[in-house]
Amino acid sequence: MHSEQIIRFREQLIELRDELIGTLATTAEDTKPVVLDQNAVGRVSRVDAMQMQQMALESSRRRERQLISVEKALKRTEKKNYGICTDCEEDINVRRLEIDPTATRCIECAEALSK
Numbered sequence: 012m013h014s015e016q017i018i019r020f021r022e023q024l025i026e027l028r029d030e031l032i033g034t035l036a037t038t039a040e041d042t043k044p045v046v047l048d049q050n051a052v053g054r055v056s057r058v059d060a061m062q063m064q065q066m067a068l069e070s071s072r073r074r075e076r077q078l079i080s081v082e083k084a085l086k087r088t089e090k091k092n093y094g095i096c097t098d099c100e101e102d103i104n105v106r107r108l109e110i111d112p113t114a115t116r117c118i119e120c121a122e123a124l125s126k
């Protein structure tokens with residue numbers, strides 16, 4: 012892969028990372044366990060509150076996993092092995108990386124893995 016392309020993906024990854032960190036920070040409050048407050052009989056029932064907390068927790072876990080993939084991809088751009096399939100060591104299609112800059116496998120290997 013051309014170094015200009017790597018730089019472009021790096022910028023994309025850094026942007027993605029900052030976005031994820033920002034979202035994780037602002038949603039941290041929603042993922043805290045629901046406090047049982049007998050006085051708080053409001054519009055949102057306790058069950059609703061717990062469901063919302065569960066959903067917030069799931070999306071925050073998903074973001075954390077994504078953040079780890081982004082960090083790993085950034086490391087690969089430094090080690091110059093970015094865009095190379097971890098399985099067959101062929102170049103990953105640039106279009107695939109444009110859709111998912113954290114992809115570690117080429118289409119063929121990713122498909123073989125999901126079978």
Ligand SMILES: [Zn+2]
Binds near residue numbers: 098099100116119
């Ligand atoms: Zn491959």
